[in-house]
Amino acid sequence: DVKVTQSSRYLVKRTGEKVFLECVQDMDHENMFWYRQDPGLGLRLIYFSYDVKMKEKGDIPEGYSVSREKKERFSLILESASTNQTSMYLCASSFNPVRQYGYTFGSGTRLTVV
Amino acid sequence: AQSVTQPDIHITVSEGASLELRCNYSYGATPYLFWYVQSPGQGLQLLLKYFSGDTLVQGIKGFEAEFKRSQSSFNLRKPSVHWSDAAEYFCPFMYSGGGADGLTFGKGTHLIIQP
Numbered sequence: 041d042v043k044v045t046q047s048s049r050y051l052v053k054r055t056g057e058k059v060f061l062e063c064v065q066d067m068d069h070e071n072m073f074w075y076r077q078d079p080g081l082g083l084r085l086i087y088f089s090y091d092v093k094m095k096e097k098g099d100i101p102e103g104y105s106v107s108r109e110k111k112e113r114f115s116l117i118l119e120s121a122s123t124n125q126t127s128m129y130l131c132a133s134s135f136n137p138v139r140q141y142g143y144t145f146g147s148g149t150r151l152t153v154v
Numbered sequence: 155a156q157s158v159t160q161p162d163i164h165i166t167v168s169e170g171a172s173l174e175l176r177c178n179y180s181y182g183a184t185p186y187l188f189w190y191v192q193s194p195g196q197g198l199q200l201l202l203k204y205f206s207g208d209t210l211v212q213g214i215k216g217f218e219a220e221f222k223r224s225q226s227s228f229n230l231r232k233p234s235v236h237w238s239d240a241a242e243y244f245c246p247f248m249y250s251g252g253g254a255d256g257l258t259f260g261k262g263t264h265l266i267i268q269p
Binding site for chain 1: 163186188190195196197198199200203205244246248256257259260261262
């Protein structure tokens with residue numbers, strides 16, 4: 041089975057902290073994605089990457105950055121966490137073309153910023 | 155602009171009854187369509203997908219969906235729901251772009267199963 045693993049299920053961080061959310065996939069997928077999920081808003085794309093060291097902004101990149109140094113790992117970074125970044129964060133990965141394969145999702149990280 | 159609409163935020167169905175979840179898209183050409191399910195506290199699992207061919211698509215867990223171009227719809231159906239089907243359902247679609255193609259998500263439909 042394809043696995044997308046997010047390192048933490050629950051995180052509690054303080055305002056202003058630098059936060060790292062890690063995502064690892066074990067199926068040699070080219071593409072990786074970070075979404076946040078909020079009640080009533082569905083899933084919104086933060087950043088995605090289609091190759092090592094490549095990244096593209098999604099719909100809501102402000103306040104976030106990403107890193108993809110290895111093909112299997114895609115990190116989401118909150119440079120200075122704020123309370124409005126309290127959310128469920130979902131990582132996904134896919135082969136090319138995405139339209140043929142769809143995504144495989146991780147189980148999510150629920151982040152609370154206090 | 156490309157968008158997907160799930161008109162029903164919540165749906166309540168009795169166990170054993172049939173189910174239809176609605177999904178409408180707005181896009182200039184035929185999109186690539188998916189249905190995902192999210193159980194409470196979990197990530198999303200792919201139920202089925204459509205990008206060409208037969209407009210009636212069979213998926214996992216007894217679900218099917220039908221693409222109707224004239225109505226810009228891709229509704230999800232199940233003939234008899236089980237209590238374990240209670241979850242959040244999403245019907246994202248794909249648009250073509252450079253590099254990775256990303257899925258556009260709607261706000262989802264929350265399915266409640268009553269005994």
